[in-house]
Amino acid sequence: MAAKSLDPPQRSDRLRTWLLLGPGLIYLLIFFALPLVVIVLYSFLTPGPRGNVEWVFTFNNYITLFTGDLYLSAYWRSIWSSLLTTFVCLLIGYPLALFIVRSPPRWRVVLLFLILIPFWTNFLVRTYAWMIILANNGLLNGLIQALGMPRQTLLNTEGATLVGLIYGELPFMILPLYAALDRFDFNLMEAAADLGANRWQAFLRVMLPQTMPGVVAGSVLVFIPTVGQFVVSDLLGGAKVDYLGNILQRLFQRSNPPNWPLGSAMAIVFMFVLTVAIIIYFRGTTEEDR
Amino acid sequence: MIEASSKTQARPTVRPGFRLGTISWGNWALGTHALLVYLFLYVPIAVLVLFSFTQDQFGTRWTGFTFDWYARLFSNDRLMGAALNTLYVALASTVASTVLGTLLAMAMERTRFRARPAVDGLLYLPIVIPEIVMALSLLAFFAFFFDIIEFVTGATLRRSLTTVTLAHIAFSISFVVVVVRTSLKNFDMRLEEAAADLGANGWKTFWRITFPLILPGIIGGALLAFTLSLDDFIISLFLSGPGTSLLPVEVYGRVKRAITPEINAISTLMLMLSMTLVFLSQVLQRRR
């Protein structure tokens, strides 16, 4: 008897795939991918005198970005403050995540919940809370005066911006670190000790490499939104110096007239820089892993 | 985006005190550090809540207890209107992004197709892309297409709650997909086989077995989408039109002018809402 080949039926499978995939995919292509194409297009057009866009192709927007001191320094300031924020969050967050993981199970749930609340609370609200503390007639100055010292300018400083950024981003660093440490097998630390490593060596050679995915995830999660932020530098820094996000916001909304092509070019360079930075970071951290 | 629940499996019992190579609960340095960090996280929140009840009209000193600011809030039509707008946008975008995201998650986990890696990448982009870039590109996109529509049909369209909602959907879909995919991954495929074995066809199997079991994941995704929309400031700022104010945008405008106890009060309410949502989603996770 000749055996015949029986391949499972496939046409209905394909129909099902596209029925499931179609709506969401089309939506994202229109309302996510296409807008990105539009700003790429805008970045090569000419700004009009009334804030409009003229259909004249040009490289001028990119040239302006790289020659104007204003823009370059804003890039540097944003990247620098983000790096600093990320690093400080990592420094504060790692020991805290470790503490949470090593605490008894019942406590762990509570401690984690206390991180989740700020994680999900409105960023604006949390930034605003610091305004109350740092205001000229605010809580901290009240404390300073009570100690007999003169009132300080705390709000509208770059220091305030940095504190606000760290405060805002810390939960986003802690959660991925927690997830990584939760997966870590702490018996390995005893094994390392048994083999003659001191605490510090065991941390550097065993725990840190094993939890690197959490470090990377947390750093990326903190770094990306911080580079583009403008709310914190606006509210706590008093918009005294320009960060990338402040300039972007101004170019699109406020400046008289707005300059969308230049803003688009700036956003695209921003994404490019971010991508490069993250690739370098991934390279660096995975190499440490080996 | 991040699974907060920890595995509950037995862990080596933690011994108090110091041991080489062991970092234990009894380590006072870690404990002190943790205490300071939790203070850092919660003192500002506590101050905010406290000063929403102060009689001080600048809202930065304690001069006595009052409920006045909350009462004023509820009679402030502008703020109440903004709050209603925000809720409307959040509800609409939650429903749409939950439906679209769940379908996408099913497609990614349950079907095979060649473009899968590309779609996978596309789905992660909205999560990693800076929100401001997404907001600006949507702003440019709507302006661009409104111009085209005006040119072709003569009708003038403006940014409105609808544009914000459309943008929030685009932003939330990916987060819903991640959450629902996780629960589909944890779903035991043999349960579907068991249902088929007992005579249930594909449709019945989905509604009687698969759907009830991934429902907590779908609700989790919906809660996430709702929270994201409520909390969003940047996209709302750029995409809401003149005259259609949203709560975070309204608060931002006022805060830039001055600190007032009224803002303390509305911020406190927003905080409470967030806490409730986190609590709900945690309860949901633990029940599973």
Add this chain to the structure above:
Amino acid sequence: MSDSIAIDLRNVTKRFGDVTAVDNISLQIRDGEFFSMLGPSGCGKTSTLRMIAGFEYPSLGQIYIHGREMGHIPPYQRPVNTVFQSYALFPHMTVEQNVAFGLQMKGVDKASIPGRVKEALEMVRLGSFGARRPRQMSGGQQQRVALARALVNHPEVLLLDEPLGALDQKLRKEMQLELKGLQERLGITFIFVTHDQEEALTMSDRIAVMSQGNILQVGSPTEIYERPICRFVADFIGETNFIDGTVREANGTHATLATEEGLHVQGYTPRPVQPGQSATISIRPEKARLLPVNGNSTPAANTMPVRVERVSYIGSDTRILVRAHGGRSLSVWEQNTLSTLDREAYWEAGDEAVLACPVDNALVLTE
């Protein structure tokens, strides 16, 4: 037991990419039979069962259930039910709802469902557990719910994929008896997949021994154990000693083998062999006999001189490891019909002895 055929596999092959999980097998399973598929992990048992259930379709070949070709008929239209390895009970339904599910899907008259569910639960002795959730039950109880859930549908054939694999030893033994009793009472054909040979031997009417996607032998437990037709089956079922050599003489039923040491051993041939072919003698340890050295006479047929190496007393038996003069080790089990304490002398390491292989219990196998 009637002689009609419940399941008929004809030249069935299943490939997963490059892996051939099931390689051109043909098999007939009779109505009312307790049929086991036995083989090491990865030999294709589950794949075969899943093709019968309809979760997978054969790459080549056909499957007939009571004469009807299954082709691409989906699982939910096949007259078989499955008891899954880890039960696959629906966690969001109570035990009753789990058991009722199949009846509801079939569109059975609503009024009759509660009665049938109750009956099925009582059959597996879980009458009072209907309102519980699966996770509130022990492994053995979940196992029985899975059984009730499948049997309530009166399947023509019940498929069981290592259903006792997750249970501890004692419970496993109990469930083996219970399953067997149930099958005899209901008269339903059971196809039972296991990698545990003892389980297969105790429960089955017939056993198919599988290896690497092939069926090597189908037969009753006695046939499989006493008359394995190839080296793999003899090795996989129970324990045995192998002695390699070359066939010297062969008639229809018996053959003589020359071993490397130059000894001649005669044995029974389940499959015909040719002189000159290399083959193996298989002799079960409990069938070999250890005899004291008989000083003057010439060596009897089918014996070989050995030295006792180790004697292990394990209660019911004493297991004796001996070494032949060529260097190979063989084991011999003696049943302790007499307690070793009551015997005057017993084997000790270093003793010289003679190993005797009864001709009909020495099997000459190829492959």
